[in-house]
Amino acid sequence: xxxxxxxxxxxxxxxxxxxxxxxxxxxxxxxxxxxxxxxxxxxxxxxxxxxxxxxxxxxxxxxxxxxxxxxxxxxxxxxxxxxxxxxxxxxxxxxxxxxxxxxxxxxxxxxxxxxxxxxxxxxxxxxxxxxxxxxxxxxxxxxxxxxxxxxxxxxxxxxxxxxxxxxxxxxxxxxxxxxxxxxxxxxxxxxxxxxxxxxxxxxxxxxxxxxxxxxxxxxxxxxxxxxxxxxxxxxxxxxxxxxxxxxxxxxxxxxxxxxxxxxxxxxxxxxxxxxxxxxxxxxxxxxxxxxxxxxxxxxxxxxxxxxxxxxxxxxxxxxxxxxxxxxxxxxxxxxxxxxxxxxxxxxxxxxxxxxxxxxxxxxxxxxxxxxxxxxxxxxxxxxxxxxxxxxxxxxxxxxxxxxxxxxxxxxxxxxxxxxxxxxxxxxxxxxxxxxxxxxxxxxxxxxxxxxxxxxxxxxxxxxxxxxxxxxxxxxxxxxxxxxxxxxxxxxxxxxxxxxxxxxxxxxxxxxxxxxxxxxxxxxxxxxxxxxxxxxxxxxxxxxxxxxxxxxxxxxxxxxxxxxxxxxxxxxxxxxxxxxxxxxxxxxxxxxxxxxxxxxxxxxxxxxxxxxxxxxxxxxxxxxxxxxxxxxxxxxxxxxxxxxxxxxxxxxxxxxxxxxxxxxxxxxxxxxxxxxxxxxxxxxxxxxxxxxxxxxxxxxxxxxxxxxxxxxxxxxxxxxxxxxxxxx
Numbered sequence: 001x002x003x004x005x006x007x008x009x010x011x012x013x014x015x016x017x018x019x020x021x022x023x024x025x026x027x028x029x030x031x032x033x034x035x036x037x038x039x040x041x042x043x044x045x046x047x048x049x050x051x052x053x054x055x056x057x058x059x060x061x062x063x064x065x066x067x068x069x070x071x072x073x074x075x076x077x078x079x080x081x082x083x084x085x086x087x088x089x090x091x092x093x094x095x096x097x098x099x100x101x102x103x104x105x106x107x108x109x110x111x112x113x114x115x116x117x118x119x120x121x122x123x124x125x126x127x128x129x130x131x132x133x134x135x136x137x138x139x140x141x142x143x144x145x146x147x148x149x150x151x152x153x154x155x156x157x158x159x160x161x162x163x164x165x166x167x168x169x170x171x172x173x174x175x176x177x178x179x180x181x182x183x184x185x186x187x188x189x190x191x192x193x194x195x196x197x198x199x200x201x202x203x204x205x206x207x208x209x210x211x212x213x214x215x216x217x218x219x220x221x222x223x224x225x226x227x228x229x230x231x232x233x234x235x236x237x238x239x240x241x242x243x244x245x246x247x248x249x250x251x252x253x254x255x256x257x258x259x260x261x262x263x264x265x266x267x268x269x270x271x272x273x274x275x276x277x278x279x280x281x282x283x284x285x286x287x288x289x290x291x292x293x294x295x296x297x298x299x300x301x302x303x304x305x306x307x308x309x310x311x312x313x314x315x316x317x318x319x320x321x322x323x324x325x326x327x328x329x330x331x332x333x334x335x336x337x338x339x340x341x342x343x344x345x346x347x348x349x350x351x352x353x354x355x356x357x358x359x360x361x362x363x364x365x366x367x368x369x370x371x372x373x374x375x376x377x378x379x380x381x382x383x384x385x386x387x388x389x390x391x392x393x394x395x396x397x398x399x400x401x402x403x404x405x406x407x408x409x410x411x412x413x414x415x416x417x418x419x420x421x422x423x424x425x426x427x428x429x430x431x432x433x434x435x436x437x438x439x440x441x442x443x444x445x446x447x448x449x450x451x452x453x454x455x456x457x458x459x460x461x462x463x464x465x466x467x468x469x470x471x472x473x474x475x476x477x478x479x480x481x482x483x484x485x486x487x488x489x490x491x492x493x494x495x496x497x498x499x500x501x502x503x504x505x506x507x508x509x510x511x512x513x514x515x516x517x518x519x520x521x522x523x524x525x526x527x528x529x530x531x532x533x534x535x536x537x538x539x540x541x542x543x544x545x546x547x548x549x550x551x552x553x554x555x556x557x558x559x560x561x562x563x564x565x566x567x568x569x570x571x572x573x574x575x576x577x578x579x580x581x582x583x584x585x586x587x588x589x590x591x592x593x594x595x596x597x598x599x600x601x602x603x604x605x606x607x608x609x610x611x612x613x614x615x616x617x618x619x620x621x622x623x624x625x626x627x628x629x630x631x632x633x634x635x636x637x638x639x640x641x642x643x644x645x646x647x648x649x650x651x652x653x654x655x656x657x658x659x660x661x662x663x664x665x666x667x668x669x670x671x672x673x674x675x676x677x678x679x680x681x682x683x684x685x686x687x688x689x690x691x692x693x694x695x696x697x698x699x700x701x702x703x704x705x706x707x708x709x710x711x712x713x714x715x716x717x718x719x720x721x722x723x724x725x726x727x
Contacts, residue, residue, distance in 0.1 A: 027060075076114025082209035084124055086231040089207065090174040091127035093233075097240040098173030100125065104194050105132025105150040107312065110185035121176070128241060130172070134187075134310060140335055141257070141277070145170065148257040154189045154312045156197045156518035159561045163201040164237055165264035169271040173238035175202060179215065179228045187312050190218040192226040205232040220535045220687045222521060222592050222612070222642075239271055248292030249276035254493035255345070255510075256335050259299030262510040265561065268295075278493035279336030279343045286496040293504040296497060300489050300511050300546055303345040306361050307331045313517045314534055317361075318370035319347045319487055323354045323399075330361040342492045348547060349375075350484045354399040360388040367514060367540040369529060371396045374473040375483040382414045382529055385459045387470030394470055395458035398478075403451035406479060411445055411457070413438045414472035418530035419464025421471040427456040435460050452478075469530025486545035497551035507554050514541040521592040524566035527617045535689070538566075566593025574600050574704070576712050583702035584625040588613055591642070591690035599623065600704035602693040609706070610640035610694040615681060620691050623675040624701060632698055633668040637661040640692030643681035650676055 034053060041049045063069040090100040102121045109116035122129045132150040136143030149166050152158045167175065177198065179191035189197065192215045210230025217223040250273030253259045263269040276289065279302075290296070304324070306317035309331045322341040326332045336343045349355050349372065357371045366384070374383035374396060385394035413421035420440070425433040428449050433456075436445060447455075455478075459471035489509075497505075516522050516537040526536040542565070564573060570586045571579075573595050579585075585599035590612065597612035599622045613620035624630065637645055638661055645657050651674055655663045681691045 071115075073110075073115040079120060079124060080113055080210070080230070082230050083120060086176055086207075086209045086233055087121060087125050087129070090176055090233055091125060091129075093206075093235070094127055094173040094238070096127060097242060098171050098238045099128035099130050099241060100174045100176060101167065101170065101172040101236070102129070102131035102176045102178065103150070103198070104153050104177075104188045105146075105312065106181055107134040107187035107310065108185060110182040112180045112182060115185075128171075130170070132312075140333075144333060144335065145257040145260065148261050150312070151315075152261060153194065153197050154517075156193070156520065157515075158197060158201050159265050160200060161267055162261065162265045163198075165267070165269040165271065166261065167236040168239050169260070169264075169269065169275070171238045171241040172236045175234040175236045177202070177232045177234065178230065179213070180210070180230045183218070187310075189312070191215040191228050192217045192223060193221070195226040195228060196223055202234045203236070204234075205229075206235050208232045216686055220689070221518075222594065222688055222690065243272075245272070245274040246292075247274075248289050249274040249294050251295045251297055252276050252278050252281065252286065252289050252493060253297040253299060253301075254278040254343075254490045255297070255299035255301035256333070258301035258303075258512070259297060259510060262299055262301065262512055263297060263508075266508075266510065266559065268297075268508060277335065278490070278496070279339050281496070283496040286493065287500045290497055290500045290502060290505045295506045295508060296493060296502075296551070298489055298493065298507065298509045298548060298550065300345045300487055302335065302343060302490055303487070304332065304334070304341065304347075305367075306359055306365065307333055308361055308363065308365050310362060311364060314364035314366065314537060316367065317359055317365040318367035318372075318540065319345060319514070321348070321354050321356070322346045324356050327358060327361070330359070339490075339492050342495065343490050345487050345489055347372075348486050348488050350486075351401055351481045352398055352483060353401045355397075355483075356399075357383065357396045358386065358389055358393045360386045363388050364532065364534060366529075366532060366537060368516065368538050369472070370540065372483070372485045374476050376485070377475070377482070379412060379474050380525070382472045382474045384414065384472035384529060384532075385470035387468075387530070387532075389470070391460070392458070395456055396473065396476075397454065397456040398476075399454050400452060400481070403453050404480065406447050406449045406452040408444050408446045408448075409455070409479070410475075410477040411438065411443050411473060412441065412475040412477075413443070414474050414530075415440055416469075416528040416530050417465075418528055419462040419468035419471060421459060421461075421473065422463045423459075423461035424473075425458040425460045427454075427458070428452065429454050430456075433458065469532070472530070484545065486547050488547040489549065491549045494549040494551045500551070502552050507550065507556075509548055509550075509556065511544055511546055513539070513544050515539045518592075520563050521594060522566055523591070523593050523614060524589055525617055542567075564593070564595040566590065568595075570598035570600065573598055574706075577707050578705070578710075578712070580702065580705040582627065583704070585623070585704055586625070587611055587622045588618065588620050590614070591688065591692075600706060602696045603701065603704040604706045605695070605703055606706075607638055607694045610642075610692045611696075612640065612642055612690050612692045613678070615643065615678075615689045615691055619677050619679065621675050621677040622693065622696070623673065625673040626702055627672070629670055629672050630674050630698075630701060631668060631670045632665065632674060632701075634662070634664040635696065635698035637663065637693055638695040638697065640694040641685065642688055642690040642692030643684045645678045645681055645691060645693065647679040648676055649679055650674060654679065 094100055109119045119131050119133055121131050132146055181188045183190050208229035212227050212229045214225055214227045216225045250270055303319045305319050306326055308315040355371045369384040371383050373381040383396055423437050425435045427433045462468050462471040516539050526538055571584050587599040590597040591614045599611050601609040602611035611622055647656050651669045653665050653669055655665050657663045678691050
């Protein structure tokens with residue numbers, strides 16, 4: 001922490017950021033000192049001294065003479081032939097009026113065959129070529145659009161049809177997908193994860209290059225392994241880079257590139273019709289677009305939030321309030337700074353003017369642990385202080401919208417295996433801090449504030465292991481204060497269009513829930529959030545609360561994309577998919593929230609499906625409830641490619657599971673509801689915190705009826721908005 005603080009705050013030590021930069025400076029300094037020392041050597045000793053210096057110089061130069069001066073990774077000889085061939089073929093297919101897009105992007109060019117530091121694609125291409133790198137080589141609008149497209153791939157967020165619209169807009173006529181990056185150094189997504197993310201979004205490869213290899217998913221993640229070539233080349237629907245568009249745009253987006261991506265997700269992006277950002281137009285230009293019948297698009301993009309620019313996943317912080325300011329070293333994307341907060345989506349909190357906590361922008365960001373998590377009335381969510389910050393910066397601060405008398409507040413400190421928040425320092429209305437000891441559970445803290453305007457709570461002490469977390473707060477209760485969060489969409493377009501003739505202009509409102517990376521494989525809970533594990537990240541929003549400002553009233557038809565909540569009970573999913581009426585199958589939860597991992601998968605007679613439960617979140621269990629009494633004395637567990645059960649408990653009766661999967665209870669169990677608890681498991685082959693049961697075979701047990709796919713229907717009014725049923 002001391003070195004990090006010195007680097008961030010002491011300019012003269014910036015050169016120490018990496019040793020390969022510091023070494024030449026140190027050698028130069030030593031050489032200067034050596035020269036000064038040589039001048040002071042008496043004349044009769046100069047010749048031997050110079051000889052000694054020559055020997056030292058020769059020793060340092062030995063790697064140059066021996067050909068070992070360049071690291072082996074950098075001295076890779078030549079670029080593999082399949083790279084040159086793939087880039088050449090893609091360029092021939094695109095010509096000069098379309099570009100080749102390389103996916104996934106990389107922060108740095110690190111490959112299995114060598115290091116190029118920058119991506120190899122643009123270096124060997126002779127036609128237009130684009131890929132994401134740590135340094136954006138384009139204006140902010142283009143760079144943000146490319147980063148947004150790449151985020152959809154890197155973070156597993158694509159929905160059907162979304163990518164094709166974005167490829168057309170960016171003029172991408174060819175897409176190259178590579179699998180030979182060194183994931184840890186390059187920062188890119190693993191090959192199997194990339195293939196899963198792009199499944200169904202690209203055409204079948206026009207050609208593949210290089211030998212195929214089998215790639216498992218990244219360590220700790222679920223999903224099937226993939227056999228992939230070094231490079232695959234795909235045809236894409238990119239429009240010409242230079243093309244004629246209408247003078248008046250067909251759509252005006254109040255937002256940024258993420259709003260464009262939302263348009264593509266709903267099939268409403270028309271790349272031929274002309275597209276404009278509201279932030280680039282003044283009032284007269286908006287009125288001109290409206291007269292031409294432009295669609296006005298109001299999106300919750302252009303969010304005011306910190307970006308971790310050196311990361312390709314977990315790189316977006318929580319949405320900030322209008323008054324909030326970011327630290328000097330933070331990156332906050334704002335394409336239209338002249339518009340102020342009217343051009344951005346900002347957070348609002350009922351009863352508060354501001355709610356703030358500091359974040360370190362150089363590390364993974366977890367918006368689910370934003371300050372609001374300590375004021376949402378729930379003990380299963382937590383605000384966590386960033387452990388990478390110095391102690392004075394690990395605080396949460398509330399500013400009330402109006403002064404109020406508060407005699408005391410209640411505080412529930414966070415505790416997990418990475419530490420217990422033992423002391424906090426309280427400051428009222430900007431006054432001096434008062435340090436207090438905390439007990440586990442609820443603590444009442446006296447304030448005696450006649451007019452409370454600001455309350456600052458700093459984490460003063462965390463008790464725990466050596467590598468402990470930064471501490472946190474599960475809940476803060478202020479008498480009479482109920483805080484609810486909403487995001488207010490940009491208001492600039494509504495302001496500029498108000499009063500214009502909108503009869504010919506359709507309106508669209510595009511909203512996107514704040515979810516974690518790989519939202520279709522996100523779990524329901526993180527038992528030890530101070531671990532800050534990307535594998536355990538959860539969605540920051542379970543629903544959406546948005547404040548939308550329109551220039552005129554309209555009637556809307558709702559549509560959208562949804563996925564099964566990781567918290568949805570297994571029987572509810574079975575009922576939706578047309579499950580069996582004979583029995584009810586439930587479980588402690590599903591690993592990564594995947595619906596196919598539900599309990600009935602272990603009773604459907606298909607060893608290709610499985611119940612997969614998460615470990616580390618309490619005892620995993622699977623349960624069968626039948627209309628008739630079930631009798632059990634022995635059975636067989638057919639395992640899946642996750643941790644294998646070694647010991648189970650059946651309605652409290654323990655039994656060991658043999659290597660063959662067979663188990664025998666010391667006494668029979670008879671009941672209408674039978675629960676199998678997994679008391680111990682073997683290690684998963686890829687480190688997944690999960691246990692899997694492909695089939696649980698017991699004579700006389702009911703079998704689940706499952707549909708592999710199809711449509712389902714819901715009753716009219718199942719969907720609600722603002723508490724009202726949609727019809």
